[in-house]
Each structure stands twice: as C-alpha cells, then as structure tokens.
Amino acid sequence: MAGNSAVFILIKSLSMSEKRYFKIFSERHTIGIQNKYTLLFDGIDAAKVEDDKAISSLLTKAGFNSRFLSADKNYLYQLLLRSLNDFHHAKTNNIEIKEALISIEILFHKGLYKQCLKLVRSTEVLARDCENFQLMIDVLMWKKKCIGYSAGLKQAAEINSDINTYLQMQTNLKKITDLYYESNLLQASNEKDAGKSVVKKFKDILRQPELLKEENALSFSAKTFYHLVYSNYYYTIDNKLKELEHLEKLTALIKESKTYAVENPLDYVSIYNRLLSIKKYFPSSSFFNDVQTLREFSNRVVFKNEVVSYRAFIHCNTHELEYYLINNNYKSALSKTRKFEAEVAETKLDIEPYHMIYYYYLYIITLLYAGQFQDALKFSNKVLNGFDFEARPQVYIQVEILNAIVHYELGNYTLVLALCRQVIKRNKRQKMLSPFEEQLLNALTKNAGSKHLTFKAEVTAFEPLIEVSEAALKSNYNTESNYIKWVKAKIERKTVMQAAL
Numbered sequence: 001m002a003g004n005s006a007v008f009i010l011i012k013s014l015s016m017s018e019k020r021y022f023k024i025f026s027e028r029h030t031i032g033i034q035n036k037y038t039l040l041f042d043g044i045d046a047a048k049v050e051d052d053k054a055i056s057s058l059l060t061k062a063g064f065n066s067r068f069l070s071a072d073k074n075y076l077y078q079l080l081l082r083s084l085n086d087f088h089h090a091k092t093n094n095i096e097i098k099e100a101l102i103s104i105e106i107l108f109h110k111g112l113y114k115q116c117l118k119l120v121r122s123t124e125v126l127a128r129d130c131e132n133f134q135l136m137i138d139v140l141m142w143k144k145k146c147i148g149y150s151a152g153l154k155q156a157a158e159i160n161s162d163i164n165t166y167l168q169m170q171t172n173l174k175k176i177t178d179l180y181y182e183s184n185l186l187q188a189s190n191e192k193d194a195g196k197s198v199v200k201k202f203k204d205i206l207r208q209p210e211l212l213k214e215e216n217a218l219s220f221s222a223k224t225f226y227h228l229v230y231s232n233y234y235y236t237i238d239n240k241l242k243e244l245e246h247l248e249k250l251t252a253l254i255k256e257s258k259t260y261a262v263e264n265p266l267d268y269v270s271i272y273n274r275l276l277s278i279k280k281y282f283p284s285s286s287f288f289n290d291v292q293t294l295r296e297f298s299n300r301v302v303f304k305n306e307v308v309s310y311r312a313f314i315h316c317n318t319h320e321l322e323y324y325l326i327n328n329n330y331k332s333a334l335s336k337t338r339k340f341e342a343e344v345a346e347t348k349l350d351i352e353p354y355h356m357i358y359y360y361y362l363y364i365i366t367l368l369y370a371g372q373f374q375d376a377l378k379f380s381n382k383v384l385n386g387f388d389f390e391a392r393p394q395v396y397i398q399v400e401i402l403n404a405i406v407h408y409e410l411g412n413y414t415l416v417l418a419l420c421r422q423v424i425k426r427n428k429r430q431k432m433l434s435p436f437e438e439q440l441l442n443a444l445t446k447n448a449g450s451k452h453l454t455f456k457a458e459v460t461a462f463e464p465l466i467e468v469s470e471a472a473l474k475s476n477y478n479t480e481s482n483y484i485k486w487v488k489a490k491i492e493r494k495t496v497m498q499a500a501l
Helices: 006-013 016-029 034-046 052-061 069-087 093-109 113-130 133-150 153-157 159-189 196-206 220-236 240-256 265-279 286-300 305-326 330-347 353-370 373-386 393-409 413-430 435-448 455-467 469-474 480-491
Strands: none
Touching: 006 034, 006 069, 016 034, 016 069, 034 052, 034 069, 052 069, 093 113, 093 133, 113 133, 133 153, 133 159, 153 159, 159 196, 159 220, 196 220, 220 240, 220 265, 240 265, 265 286, 265 305, 286 305, 305 330, 305 353, 330 353, 353 373, 353 393, 353 480, 373 393, 393 413, 393 435, 393 480, 413 435, 435 455, 435 480, 455 480
C-alpha cells in the first residue's frame, strides 16, 4: 500500500469487530457531525484503491463540504486511533500499565496522594509480571514523587534503590538484546557455509560478560535472548543437537511465564517456529505435540489474533511438510500439500510472500518427487510470476533451479538451456549458488545441450554429483539433499517416491 494515506492503510488493517466499534464510538464522540465521518470511513473502507476524487464526490452528494478533505481524513485518523485505544482497553498488561500511568498523573496533580499510591502499588505488580522495565521505572518515579509530597523526602529517597535495580536490569537486557541482533546479522551473512571469520565473530560475542553463563542474564527477558544468541551460534556451526538444547530450554522458560505469550504473541510464534525448524530433524512424537501447541496458540491471544493465526498456520504447515520430506514420507507430504491448498482457498489467508515462497518451494519438490511434473510446473510458475526475487532471494533462485529440473523431466531441453544460463548469469552478479548447485546446473546444461542424449551419457553427467553428495549433506546448508534425492532416482530411472519404496 505504498503511497496511500495513513488513514487508508489503518482502515484496511481493521478487523470487523474494530470497524463495528468505531461506528459506536464515532456516534458518541462526534455529536452533530458523525454522519460525515462515518460516511468518509465507509467510503474509504469500500474502496479497493485510494481515490480522493471519488471520496470528495461521495461527500458532496451527501451534502457535506469536501474542500478540506485532507483535514477531514486527518481528523478521521485521530478518531480511529482514539476508538482503537478504547476498544483495546486493558487487553494486555502493557496497555493497562500505560492507562494507569495517565490516571496516576491525574490523581497526583489533584493532590490525591493516597489514592495515587494505591494505584501505583497495583500497577507495580503488573509491570513486574510483564518485565517492562521502562514502564516500571516510570511507575516508581511517580511513587517517589507521591511519597515525597505525602511522607517526606527521606522515605522518597528509599525508592531510588528500586529504581537503580530496574535500571540495571534494563541495561543488562539492552546489552544482551544488542548482542542478539548482532548474532542475527552474522547468521544471515553466513547462510551458505560456516566461514572462519563469522565463527570467530560469534565467539567474540559469546565472550561478552552477559553471555558467559545464564545467571548473568538478570531477567526473564534477558534469558530468552541469551538462549536465542546461543541457538544462532549453534545454527551457524551446524550443531543441531546443541541448537535444539537451547531452544528447548527457551520454550520451557516461556511456558513458565504467566504473561510472556499474551504480551508478546508474535515473539512466541517466532520462538516456536525456530524450535520446529530444528526439531523436524529429530524424528520423535514431541515434534507433532509442538506443532499442535503452536496451532492452538492463537486461541489464547486477545489482541489481533488473526495475525498470529496466519503466522502459526503457515509455520505449522511448512514444518510438517518439510518433516515428511526429510523422513522420506512422500505420501504424507503429498497429502499435506493438497490439504494446505484447500485451507488457503477456504479461508483466503493473507500470508507474507517471504513465507509463501518457501512453502511453494517445498510444494514443488513434493510434486517433483511424486512425478507430477505438470503440477510442479504450475507452482514454479506461480512463484516466479507471482512473487518478486527480492522477497526471498535465496529460495527464489532455488525455485528457478527446480523449474529447470521440471522442464528437464518434461523434455523441454531448449528451455532448460535458457533457464540454466539465466540462473548462472544471475549468480555471477550475486554469488548465491552453492558449489553443488553450480555442478547440478552444469550437468543439466550438458545433458540438455546434447544432440543425441543417451541414458548412459545422462548418467555419466549426473554421477559426479553423487560422489560429492556426502560432503554436501554434512554442510549446514541442506537444500542439496533435495537435489541429490532427485539425481539418485533419475539414475535409477525412477521418481523419488518410487525409489523410496
């Protein structure tokens, strides 16, 4: 929605409940002129694209002045924010604390110190539960003021000890959070292999005092980032067992918290996504238990639960599908893809391209393994024509490789040559292919360019790929295994699904 006004974007993000509440709210707060803003709201809500001329015409026909449309839209935006504040009143501890701080300030300025302190004490409990150190410091500052004016400066000064404790915890959390972000950047830069320089930088991070042992993380929030840093490190050096160990400690930690999941629903989903991404490599019954935990989580979320629901839906389906592929259960993988398509069509889920590209990548692999090449082609075209390369470059280029393989299976050799050249040309600029992928493209190019391709010549081109397969599978970049399964089956003159029987 780039280029659209803030009010247009905000209205398009509203749930049906939020829209209904706005109608009630606007009637209460815009006496005498509510019809204009309700009409303006309805006009924008109904529009597929923002069109000020059409909105002005709508207002004029209803007898309203449309000369100051920009000001009217700004007023509507402010009215919507006030409506949302009212609608989501006290839905999370953080919102409740912020609302309480307003009441505390009002009571203080009215000189009602006893009532002010009573509210301060109950708000302290909320701030302590959700570990919002900045809000806790704000609450304690008002507590110090109230005590100073009602009981004297000596008692007020005693609050400084509590403030200093929370300042220390806030500083500790900031340091560990900064180290976590730094580790994320290192992990992203190391997507293809564990370079020595990246590992050295990771070890420098782990030598920081805050990360030497878990006890140095002074709060629940700090401990969550402590385990995330270590899971990033073990991901980078491809130690799945240690990565899983830290992620399981992390999920055990967040299960113990009364407020973390509800206060930080997207972080909760992200952590479970990380857990499933590694746990699928360890065949066990608990994998599906964790999938079910994530599936059911949106039922506990009271604020914008459809966003959480969408993310949980795509993560659960992606990890289940990949679990089946890793464990060579292609029949279940094929069943999962069909069920997923039906659910997407039924609910019309709006899922981010970043996640959809990867799911379709797995979908194409599943169809390729099943020998359903025309269907695989349909979904590779869906990615290549429906999504931008920049949405997820590494996976997009892998779909391009799969697209070349599918056309190879269909005997479209001239097109295979063009597709392989296109990927190789892109790689000269962006250096995104692994050595194995380069060898695979060269083998496809050699076979597709042969005037009289025999089975023996085809095998001769593909056999060197099998020889390097063990080294490829040991690297922390595991997409090679998907290609290797296809190459091995091709040499056996079977589909991957047939070869697995």
